Amino acid sequence: MLDTVRKSIGRQLTLTALKSKESPSQTAGPYVHIGCVPTFAGLEGMFGGVDLGSRMINKNTRGERITITGQVVDGIGVPLKDGIVEIWQADHAGLFNCSRESRGRADPYFMGWGRQPTDRNNGSFTFETIRPGQVPYSDGRLQAPHIQFWIAARGINLGLHTRMYFGDEERANQDDPVLSLIGDEHRIQTLIAAKTPRGFQFKIHLQGDQETVFFDI
């Protein structure tokens, strides 16, 4: 008994000694492209000349092909011309391509992660990907299909997490546990990408009347 207690205390001390706060964030700055999309930054041939995350699908990838176009704008409507946007999503069946996915094995031809710089003239971005399947929320309820977004740039002190939902999934969106949590219909709409003839259009507002909902996850 005493031994167990001693062991526990010992373990607690070790833990205390090793515990540390998360390293604080700093802005990605205006030259984030050099590190994250070097080919785009003009470093031709760097790392084989292909930026990580620039292509998400190939001919073997399963699922419905979709094109997501979007734009990031600041609080006075000025496009964010020097940022990066990353997405992370489930495959066609709702599974993530990661060893910590415990529900099954994801499509090996779909990594699920993409990264694009925002356009240096108009702040736009495009992802060619597939429509994700449904994924359960922490309480087990199914969420509407959605894609995780993460935005980093000069003037953003801590990378911003948000989600994109699909404008043609009205029924699923209605029942979505996260959208319900937000409640306010005007704010919910900031997360729903409009269906267009070309795919889906998702505009992200960093600030202002139409400020996108960001998440603390």
Next chain:
Amino acid sequence: MGVTKYNLHCQSRYIRRDRDWHPPPLAPRYLSTTYRSPRHRPVTLDSTVADITGPVFGHDKIGPNDHDLLINYAKPGKSAVGERIMVHGRLRDENGRAISGVLIEFWQANAGGRYRHIADTYKAPLDENFGGCGRTITDEDGAYMLRTVKPGPYPWPNGGNDWRPSHIHFSLFGEGFAQRLITQMYFEGDPLIELCPIVATIRDKKAIDQLISRYDPQSTVPMDIRAYRFDITLRGRCSTPFENRLEGN
């Protein structure tokens, strides 16, 4: 189907971010935050499977010299101009657990403080043998290492006479997308740290101290390269006291 019954156990969730430890969205002395800072508080969510999983980058994607900025952009037999340094450390989570097999990307100005980037028009010259970016994957102990030249300080337009301290930008993936982090590393003893409006977006001195690398004479290679030590911490997963396990979990 099992999928609908799926539940995340507490042990799988991440400890909530301490938003007083991180810089706030709006920092008046750093003018770029003025219109790029959300005004609503972020909506708090439980971790979902999307947050505890994340992209996996295999070693096959990483070249043998990707971590070595001294030579990864240089012509054969050439090397970047500047003070030769190596930076090394461990990537751990808040519980002290090593984070292995994950991607770290880094980028920086050259020894004169100039970036190889279309938007950088600073007077200092480019170095034809220096690109300024690198990447690596942490080993089984969470350790990483990069070689480079010490970046120079540079002036930036922020309304005054502001100079960035020497710094290296770090982009970190971790194991779950919720751990995603971009930060900067500074150098011990640099007088510009205290004057920098970007450093000052962080309010707690102890938090700033976490971003300052230390000169490491033990790892310095005689007649070759000086070493700096920089350990990085990403978010850890929740667990209850006494039931925590250092491994696995």
